[in-house]
Amino acid sequence: MTGHFGGEERPAGGVPPHDGMAAGPRRRFVKKKRPVPVAELSQDIRDGSRLALAKGITLLESRSADDRAAAQELLLGLLPDSGNSIRIGITGVPGAGKSTFIEAFGLMLAEAGHKVAVLAIDPSSTVTGGSILGDKTRMEELARHPNAFIRPSPSSGTLGGVHRKTRETMLLCEAAGYDVILIETVGVGQSETAVRGMADFFLLLVLTGAGDELQGVKKGIMELADGIIVHKADGDNVLAAKRTAREYKQFLRMLQPATPGWQTSVLPVSSIIPEGLEDVWETIVRFRGQLEASGGWETRRNGQLKEWFRAAIEDRLIERFFAETGRKEQVSALEQEILSGKLTVTAALDKLLGD
Incomplete structure (x- = not known):
């Protein structure tokens, strides 16, 4: 006897069977993920x-294969509207007041009719528990x-993620009409170099009264800067x-300009008064025009x-390398041989890659 209701056969498990017949296996209904409406989005x-x-x-940030394909379709369609x-x-430097400056500078531009997107980068966030997700609370x-949009841009634990996610995020922001994009580095070291490679103008905030040791740390960053702000120039x-500011100008004469044909500018700025913010924007506009x-x-x-x-090539190659069966275990074993002094790093690499 088959189970019927209202003249229609019901799926097994839909209606209890009659006459003591054993119930058949329940049909499992798997909820399918709805496709992303890329054109509408x-x-x-x-x-x-x-x-x-x-x-x-x-x-863009999704790890799903389907989402990755949809994200690339979205990017390709919006590419003509970007740039x-x-x-x-x-x-x-620590304590320089980046968030305070970004909020004051962003508000000035937004009030003037510009659309401002703020992206925060911290390659160490997934390791140190950094506070990039608190950017909206720091710039309320x-x-x-x-006219403003603020978005943290985590790197998924790798510096390469900065290149991929942040750059793609910038393209979406541009397609949405944002004509000023502020990329804030929260981390230190390699993050500055990574962001320098995706920015048109690189701005460094410094303070007065920094010690000699800190000045030495900044030298490498100063060589990347198109503009330097001596912040908290108030009271x-x-x-x-x-x-x-005068001292920095003198020091910069001994360095090769970060951008050929452009002398790195140095400006005292207060985000509290505020004062000097218009000079910063005028400098950036002049830089672009030149x-x-x-x-x-x-x-x-x-x-x-x-x-x-x-x-992106490096990221993909590394991803594929470690995706191979046994690779992580092989690397771990070789690391132990290096630490015990049985292998040099070069010899371990030759062994790993079969050279």
């Missing part, structure tokens, strides 16, 4: 929807402005900030794409 991003932009970035922003990398006023610190006139702007953008591609 793409149009909403072009229309400036911050919710759609957030969804698009989440799609029209000024990308500004911002770093600074800017986060509420209709009793105004004269000291101006003096520090590079566009000389052809250096296109050269820089092309360099960013090449660097992104090469970094």
